[in-house]
Amino acid sequence: MAYRWTNTLTKADITPKAAYFNRRQILAGTVGLGAIGLAGGASAQGDLEPNTLEEITSYNNFYEFGTGKGDPAANAHQLQTSPWSIKVDGMVDNPGDYALDDLLAGLSVEDRIYRFRCVEAWSMVIPWNGIELADILNKVGVQSGAKYVAFETVVQPENMIGVQRRVLDFPYVEGLRLDEAMHPLSIMATGIYDEPIYNQNGAPIRLVVPWKYGFKSIKSIVRITLTDVEPPTSWNKANPREYGFYSNVNPTVDHPRWSQASERRIGGGLFAQRQDTLMFNGYPEVASLYEGQDLSVDI
Numbered sequence: 001m002a003y004r005w006t007n008t009l010t011k012a013d014i015t016p017k018a019a020y021f022n023r024r025q026i027l028a029g030t031v032g033l034g035a036i037g038l039a040g041g042a043s044a045q046g047d048l049e050p051n052t053l054e055e056i057t058s059y060n061n062f063y064e065f066g067t068g069k070g071d072p073a074a075n076a077h078q079l080q081t082s083p084w085s086i087k088v089d090g091m092v093d094n095p096g097d098y099a100l101d102d103l104l105a106g107l108s109v110e111d112r113i114y115r116f117r118c119v120e121a122w123s124m125v126i127p128w129n130g131i132e133l134a135d136i137l138n139k140v141g142v143q144s145g146a147k148y149v150a151f152e153t154v155v156q157p158e159n160m161i162g163v164q165r166r167v168l169d170f171p172y173v174e175g176l177r178l179d180e181a182m183h184p185l186s187i188m189a190t191g192i193y194d195e196p197i198y199n200q201n202g203a204p205i206r207l208v209v210p211w212k213y214g215f216k217s218i219k220s221i222v223r224i225t226l227t228d229v230e231p232p233t234s235w236n237k238a239n240p241r242e243y244g245f246y247s248n249v250n251p252t253v254d255h256p257r258w259s260q261a262s263e264r265r266i267g268g269g270l271f272a273q274r275q276d277t278l279m280f281n282g283y284p285e286v287a288s289l290y291e292g293q294d295l296s297v298d299i
Ligand code: MTE
Pocket: 059, 060, 061, 062, 063, 064, 117, 118, 119, 153, 172, 200, 201, 202, 213, 214, 215, 216, 217, 218, 219, 220
């Protein structure tokens, strides 16, 4: 598989769309070259050896299915994922209720191996398959004046034990600033290891924003809204002192109840020890999005 090692993204990745598409086409043709050929060099944090599918699908946070790490794997088979439609509304040229296949038709699915850092200070490396969020937003047509993208997770009370127990204020909601959403690292994942994404990981489609804490990566999305006001987010609503809107991975800003300087890598072997947490989770190419902001205030 020609998985792309995005810890080595260069300026070329954020240059004009046409050039970017060309590059993607080239990458798409490099099956067999493999990730190592594209990696260029090891990251500061060691290589990006992905976690196993077993690890990725058995240690989860998906509070609609319970708060224990094994609860989503045990309960998410109840999630009904077909048919699936996504409401696109707000400041867009083409609002509507889109069948998932129609929304994604014609858009290319990419392979991305990303670090995934939960705010609880554990981490994995996950080989996603997904569509760049920017491609979806460009397809529906973002109107000038839109500044944020809001997302909402499905609520199926009869299938979701956590919703019945009201462990959070559901639906789970999240949001990004428009420039964050348009960044080529932001994807809507539909698969892991070339298999359709498992229910416990957010089937049939979930957000992945690798430089932010995992809770920004909202699962099982049924609504995308373009807006000019900062949208509410679930963990900020639940505890505004502990969880901000931005939630960029930042080893220098501790959670009020624990350090964020290091993380426990899920999985055995070499990676069993704690490892240093990297600024923006090791994706420094996003730093320019936050120029002029104090990231110890805008948490
Ligand atoms: N999305 C919804 N709808 N509900 C959730 O409880 N948990 C978040 C995020 N997305 C969550 C969610 C948190 S805290 C994390 S760390 C990641 O999903 C976990 O993703 P994973 O289980 O695929 O590793």
